[in-house]
Amino acid sequence: MNFINQIKIAWQALLRNKTRALLTMLGIIIGIGSVIAMVSLGQSSTKGISSEISSMGTNTVMVMRASQTQGGVNIGAGNVQTLKVSDVEAILAESSNISMASPVVNASQQIVYGANNWPGSVSGVNEDYLEINKYEIASGSNITADDMRNSAKVCVIGQTVVDNIFTKGENPLGKVIRLGRIPVKVVGVLKSKGTNMMGMDQDDIVIMPYTTVQKRMLAINYIHMISASAMSEDLSELAIADIESILRRTHKIDVEDEDDFDVFAQQQMLDMLSSVTDMLTILLAAIAAISLLVGGIGIMNIMYVTVTERTREIGLRMAVGAKNKDILKQFLYESTILSLVGGVVGMIFGVGLSYAVSSLLGWSFVLNIPTMAVSFIVCAAIGMFFGWYPARKASNLDPINALRYE
Amino acid sequence: METIIKIDKLHREFNMGSETVRALKGISFEIQKGEFVSIMGTSGSGKSTLLNILGCLDRPTAGDYYIDGTSVSKLSKDELSTIRNRKIGFVFQSYNLLPRTSALENVELPLLYNNTVSSTERRERAVHALEQVGLSDRIDHTPNQLSGGQQQRVAIARAIVNDPVMLLADEATGNLDTRTSYEIMNLFQELNSHGKTIVFVTHESDIAVFTNRTIMLRDGNIVKDEGIKTLSARTALDNLPVSED
Numbered sequence: 001m002n003f004i005n006q007i008k009i010a011w012q013a014l015l016r017n018k019t020r021a022l023l024t025m026l027g028i029i030i031g032i033g034s035v036i037a038m039v040s041l042g043q044s045s046t047k048g049i050s051s052e053i054s055s056m057g058t059n060t061v062m063v064m065r066a067s068q069t070q071g072g073v074n075i076g077a078g079n080v081q082t083l084k085v086s087d088v089e090a091i092l093a094e095s096s097n098i099s100m101a102s103p104v105v106n107a108s109q110q111i112v113y114g115a116n117n118w119p120g121s122v123s124g125v126n127e128d129y130l131e132i133n134k135y136e137i138a139s140g141s142n143i144t145a146d147d148m149r150n151s152a153k154v155c156v157i158g159q160t161v162v163d164n165i166f167t168k169g170e171n172p173l174g175k176v177i178r179l180g181r182i183p184v185k186v187v188g189v190l191k192s193k194g195t196n197m198m199g200m201d202q203d204d205i206v207i208m209p210y211t212t213v214q215k216r217m218l219a220i221n222y223i224h225m226i227s228a229s230a231m232s233e234d235l236s237e238l239a240i241a242d243i244e245s246i247l248r249r250t251h252k253i254d255v256e257d258e259d260d261f262d263v264f265a266q267q268q269m270l271d272m273l274s275s276v277t278d279m280l281t282i283l284l285a286a287i288a289a290i291s292l293l294v295g296g297i298g299i300m301n302i303m304y305v306t307v308t309e310r311t312r313e314i315g316l317r318m319a320v321g322a323k324n325k326d327i328l329k330q331f332l333y334e335s336t337i338l339s340l341v342g343g344v345v346g347m348i349f350g351v352g353l354s355y356a357v358s359s360l361l362g363w364s365f366v367l368n369i370p371t372m373a374v375s376f377i378v379c380a381a382i383g384m385f386f387g388w389y390p391a392r393k394a395s396n397l398d399p400i401n402a403l404r405y406e
Numbered sequence: 407m408e409t410i411i412k413i414d415k416l417h418r419e420f421n422m423g424s425e426t427v428r429a430l431k432g433i434s435f436e437i438q439k440g441e442f443v444s445i446m447g448t449s450g451s452g453k454s455t456l457l458n459i460l461g462c463l464d465r466p467t468a469g470d471y472y473i474d475g476t477s478v479s480k481l482s483k484d485e486l487s488t489i490r491n492r493k494i495g496f497v498f499q500s501y502n503l504l505p506r507t508s509a510l511e512n513v514e515l516p517l518l519y520n521n522t523v524s525s526t527e528r529r530e531r532a533v534h535a536l537e538q539v540g541l542s543d544r545i546d547h548t549p550n551q552l553s554g555g556q557q558q559r560v561a562i563a564r565a566i567v568n569d570p571v572m573l574l575a576d577e578a579t580g581n582l583d584t585r586t587s588y589e590i591m592n593l594f595q596e597l598n599s600h601g602k603t604i605v606f607v608t609h610e611s612d613i614a615v616f617t618n619r620t621i622m623l624r625d626g627n628i629v630k631d632e633g634i635k636t637l638s639a640r641t642a643l644d645n646l647p648v649s650e651d
């Protein structure tokens with residue numbers, strides 16, 4: 001008996017019981033749908049996060065003051081003043097794995113221009129900061145080494161600041177804005193970077209020489225952070241090790257004492273995040289796989305019922321010339337068609353769902369062709385595996401008894 | 407004369423635990439091409455058992471069976487399936503049509519298991535078979551839209567669609583009223599007149615009179631095997647009172 005006829009027979013049998021076929025497929029539809037959606041969403045989010053992180057510079061290394069704990073209570077990093085400009089100089093001079101480093105001094109100042117106000121967050125940094133953190137100048141120029149020496153009252157501002165201060169569309173370059181009480185000249189405007197993965201607006205920023213912020217705004221001589229760049233992504237680990245040993249020495253920390261600073265590499269964060277999302281993907285895929293298994297068992301169940309219900313039909317088919325293997329194939333094809341059709345519907349459902357969710361969350365949508373191919377094969381396998389025993393039961397029936405079955 | 411069926415000292419025993427039921431106790435006969443044979447006997451006399459063996463659904467415990475010249479005892483299961491498909495047409499008491507399936511598709515069924523028939527030919531032959539049983543206007547009806555007699559006609563169309571050498575019927579009129587039974591017998595007589603060999607199991611003697619030979623079984627033995635004077639089912643139908651219930 002040929003293949004087309006077999007498929008035709010199986011298909012006709014399924015059409016005779018549409019509702020049941022649909023309900024049986026539901027398990028597979030949900031299973032495959034969730035596998036596709038989970039894997040796709042997992043990848044979309046990983047991709048979104050990693051492109052976010054790379055846009056912040058994959059070789060970036062940050063040094064912060066350590067958060068201090070006293071008796072188990074985290075008292076924050078606020079009142080420790082250990083990081084100094086000399087630390088930055090030492091790192092630059094001694095580590096061959098660091099290409100650039102910049103002190104960071106943060107200040108919050110009301111920005112005023114004409115009648116406009118904007119709460120600005122000021123980053124006092126050096127001329128390398130923009131490059132370290134993958135900022136680019138859209139117009140005008142960067143702050144310079146001379147500006148550091150002179151504690152010059154100049155700044156480079158982000159697009160959000162421009163939009164909120166220069167509301168009449170004036171060219172910001174050369175304009176003098178006030179930061180608190182200090183008049184500062186705008187020398188450059190940054191290219192827009194958008195929001196980062198924490199939802200922070202990276203364009204809401206004012207870049208100034210750190211010396212200016214230290215002396216003229218905050219009157220401090222320490223710095224809040226060091227932002228550095230490793231020679232390459234792969235050298236991030238070595239750069240961290242260098243920074244740790246240099247800072248332990250310059251901070252005169254005893255061997256048994258803990259660091260009074262924390263060092264993070266962007267790369268580490270990337271690895272951590274992707275391992276978290278990978279784990280989530282695996283977890284969700286495992287849950288989805290379990291639902292597929294349940295779907296498969298559902299198919300087996302219904303196929304057993306079907307075989308029992310159609311005992312006379314099986315007897316009749318044998319009487320008119322069906323061989324045992326024809327009956328076996330018929331029921332195998334039925335279960336396989338059930339799970340394949342369920343699988344395809346599930347895929348459409350899953351792709352639709354993940355497309356909707358990723359566009360809702362603003363992630364880029366990833367269509368994973370290998371996963372779909374694998375799901376298709378898995379569906380066929382489920383249909384055959386779970387259809388096997390019912391089909392074998394059907395094909396082993398004795399035609400005389402089957403014909404007499406009530 | 408061409409011998410279609412030849413059985414020789416056929417035995418069939420069923421083992422029921424310690425007990426052995428001897429349903430057929432060494433029976434022999436031959437059936438020639440074009441015969442219309444009825445097999446009669448009381449309930450439990452072995453009629454169905456014999457017919458199942460003749461139909462290659464069952465195998466004898468001992469004895470030989472030749473169908474159309476081939477010995478069946480040495481054939482494999484698959485070969486028996488092919489014989490059932492090409493050489494035998496079954497008609498059952500309870501029609502055994504596939505539910506929710508059109509008359510046409512029901513009739514096509516045996517041809518689906520015959521690779522030499524293309525799908526267009528399959529359809530043509532099924533339509534032709536339905537014409538032969540007088541149901542060309544019921545092609546798309548499903549069994550639950552047909553009367554018992556019509557359902558049995560569909561079953562007969564299914565039995566003849568593969569052009570088998572013989573038709574085997576087990577109590578084919580058992581579920582039908584007198585008039586419909588006569589109509590079905592009339593149909594069988596027509597098929598027989600076109601050369602089809604028919605073996606017809608029944609326990610009703612007023613049905614057996616439409617055949618041309620009766621084999622009587624009792625307790626697994628043949629007690630009578632003789633040609634009879636055949637009545638015409640057509641005439642019998644015409645003689646029925648007009649409004650019989």
Ligand SMILES: Nc1ncnc2c1ncn2[C@@H]1O[C@H](COP(=O)(O)OP(=O)(O)OP(=O)(O)O)[C@@H](O)[C@H]1O
Pocket residue numbers: 420421422427428429447448449450451452453454455456609
């Ligand atoms: N599968 C079986 N297992 C055991 N005994 C069987 C089996 N099939 C038939 N028999 C026995 O064989 C004998 C003949 O049965 P069979 O069905 O051939 O009778 P029958 O002549 O067709 O009767 P009826 O007119 O009631 O249909 C009976 O005694 C029956 O109990």
Ligand SMILES: [Mg+2]
Pocket residue numbers: 453454455576
């Ligand atoms: Mg019987």
